[in-house]
Amino acid sequence: QLRLQESGPGLVKPSETLSLTCTVSGGSISSSNYYWGWIRQSPGKGLEWIGSIYYSGKTYYDPSLKSRVTVSVDTSRNQFSLKLYFVTAADTAVYYCARHSPAAVLYWFDPWGQGTLVTVSS
Amino acid sequence: EIVMTQSPATLSVSPGERATLSCRASQSVSNTLAWYQQKPGQAPRLLIYGASTRATGIPARFSGSGSGTEFTLTISSLQSEDFAVYYCQQYDKWPFLFGQGTKVEIK
Numbered sequence: 001q002l003r004l005q006e007s008g009p010g011l012v013k014p015s016e017t018l019s020l021t022c023t024v025s026g027g028s029i030s031s032s033n034y035y036w037g038w039i040r041q042s043p044g045k046g047l048e049w050i051g052s053i054y055y056s057g058k059t060y061y062d063p064s065l066k067s068r069v070t071v072s073v074d075t076s077r078n079q080f081s082l083k084l085y086f087v088t089a090a091d092t093a094v095y096y097c098a099r100h101s102p103a104a105v106l107y108w109f110d111p112w113g114q115g116t117l118v119t120v121s122s
Numbered sequence: 123e124i125v126m127t128q129s130p131a132t133l134s135v136s137p138g139e140r141a142t143l144s145c146r147a148s149q150s151v152s153n154t155l156a157w158y159q160q161k162p163g164q165a166p167r168l169l170i171y172g173a174s175t176r177a178t179g180i181p182a183r184f185s186g187s188g189s190g191t192e193f194t195l196t197i198s199s200l201q202s203e204d205f206a207v208y209y210c211q212q213y214d215k216w217p218f219l220f221g222q223g224t225k226v227e228i229k
Contacts, residue, residue, distance in 0.1 A: 046209065046220055046221070046222045047158075047166065047220040047223075048220070049218045049219065049220070052216075062216075062217040063123070063217060064217075096165055096166075098165075101171075106216060107156075108168060108213055109156075109158075109166070109168065109211070110171075110177060111168075112165040112166055112167070113165065114164075115165050
């Protein structure tokens with residue numbers, strides 16, 4: 001069974017860089033032909049897609065965040081990562097990693113990681 | 123970008139009753155629409171994809187319909203575990219926007 005797990009600091013200072021990693025178990029990123037994505041949810045708010053990456057490294061980003069986001073993949077560690085630069089309090093959210101399904105297309109998200117709360121505060 | 127609008131924001135329903143949730147796209151997305159359920163403190167769970175196909179393990183009381191710009195999620199007979207927030211998401215074109223959610227609460 002495929003499982004995704006987010007990890008990273010729970011507290012980031014304003015203007016610094018938020019860095020999160022998603023570790024995939026129960027399947028291989030490099031051999032599975034899937035896209036992998038990051039989604040966030042601000043407290044009490046809805047879901048916001050951030051960006052997605054193919055196992056080959058091809059990326060897609062939400063235009064509103066594109067200037068501040070990098071998503072990368074490390075197939076040797078079976079992980080993909082998110083970096084969000086110059087964060088503000090508005091970036092405080094639960095960050096989820098998820099896999100797009102089915103293979104090779106940017107369609108629905110399934111499964112999801114459990115999510116990790118990142119608070120931006122000095 | 124394709125904006126997704128869900129209605130109502132909150133739906134009060136008694137257990138055993140039917141719930142009907144709506145999702146509207148700002149332009150046609152054909153049938154490239156998914157529905158998710160989210161309970162407090164949990165990640166969203168895929169319910170429906172392709173507008174009407176239930177995901178693996180999803181009970182038959184959940185059904186999706188619609189195409190183009192108008193979509194509906196129906197829960198035929200609400201069970202206690204169905205009280206949650208439901209989101210729609212289009213995947214016709216990126217950015218992959220979600221609706222703002224419909225909270226289904228106990229009446």
